[in-house]
Amino acid sequence: MSLEENLKRVQDRHEELGALLSAGNVVPDAFRKMSKEYSDLNPIVQAIEALETARASLKEAQALLAESANDAEMRELAQAEVQDLKEQLPELEHQVQVMLLPKDEADDKNAILEVRAGTGGDEAGLFAADLMRMYQRFAERQGWKFELMDVNETGIGGYKEATAEISGRAVFAKLKFESGVHRVQRVPETESGGRIHTSAATVAVLPEAEDVDIQVRTEDLRIDTYRAQGAGGQHVNTTDSAVRIVHEPSGIVVQCQDGRSQHKNKEKAMTMLRAKLYDHQRQELDRERSASRKGQVGSGDRSERIRTYNFPQGRVTDHRINLTLHKLDRVLEGELEELIDALSFEDQAQRLADLS
Structure with a gap:
């Protein structure tokens, strides 16, 4: 046309x-x-x-x-x-x-953000915590609501994994290109020789699904409750308020222990489950529609290394669009607008080229 x-x-x-x-x-x-x-x-x-x-x-x-x-x-x-x-x-x-341009139906949705420590031991856990704080500050700059849903701490201030719900205007549209492997290069505080270590963390941004998007059958779920734990295995309460839900047909497992109420934790865990099922559905549709998406900004491949945070040089490089910014400290304070705008522009340009 x-x-x-x-x-x-x-x-x-x-x-x-x-x-x-x-x-x-x-x-x-x-x-x-x-x-x-x-x-x-x-x-x-x-x-x-x-x-x-x-x-x-x-x-x-x-x-x-x-x-x-x-x-x-x-x-x-x-x-x-x-x-x-x-x-x-x-x-x-x-x-x-x-x-x-065809609009992504998920662009206006809220998002579930997952950050997991990758290779690099304790340093990777500290970097995962840095990333989660970076996104929290960006959310504050946008006027969004940021709520931690589940955190598994390392005991030294890092995160093995953490999940947050971010709600507001066009959250997924702005954060969807953040999915992938984020790499950090810096000298750990525990490194006496001053050597630079490389660590990584994986970020996943999932659109939050509503009941109309995903129907979840009660008989497909196995719901377990357990006692919430803090860093180092310390019990943080004395009731079985933490909730783990297994969706048996898909094998997807979600859990939430951040709130004190079992009811609230179950509600949050269901939100996470619906988001994962909806994301899985979207990924399947994307694979069916076009094999060419692999070369595009929005491929959503979470095994792809997308960005490097180099502390000695104070720079951030996004490898998908070859953009380097020499303001690492400001980026980690949540100043992500320049990166996100550049990624959105590149995605638009690619889609316009595909149409023509």
Whole structure:
């Protein structure tokens, strides 16, 4: 389908939805869905109208230019307007094309963030904790809610693994490219010889699923309760408040022990389970749709080394887009916007290239 056909299709659908919503005889569930679709189309339609206005203005300016052969002042004004509009049009067309790209249905969802220590022993655990704090600070900068759901500590301030729920506006859209292996190069505090060690941690960002996305049958679950433990195996309470859920058909296991209430921990564990099942479903669909995704920014391959944090040189390098920033301290304080924006832009560029 050409760009012009796409523009017409969007405008026709927007007009159709407007008429249906105005009629006032739509059942509540359908009304909600139509209202959301209409609202989502509004900015696209506005961008299309801006493009069409610029195109019409260019035609008028070109006609004026042709008619003003004997009027030097008018010709100069018309030439300037034609030049200005010709410079605006490519950007307006690009904006519309980006807005017309197929949207990931999960982009508006909240996210479950998992960070696990990889190779590197205690240093990997400390780095995993650094990453979790980095994402917590980024969430605060975005005005999102960040809540730890489960933490397995190493006993020296590190994390063997940790899970958090992040809720807010477009959380998954901004964090989805963070999945993968993050590598750190630094001198551990315990290293007396000053040698640089390399450690790693794995990050997984899963869109949070709702009941309508994933149906979980009670008979497919095995739910165990146990006593929550803190660092070093110390009991942090005296009741069986921690919850572990096994989804037997898939073998997926989730657990939550961060809250004091067994009911709350079970609720959080179910949220984690639905997210994992939904993510598994999305991964399967992605594999079926295109083998070419492996070479793209959003491949979601969690065994791929995506970023290196080099402390001696104070730099962060994202290997997927060959971007290096010399502000490691600020990145670890949650200043991730430049990295995330660059990854999103590259993903858009690749998808536009695929369409063309």
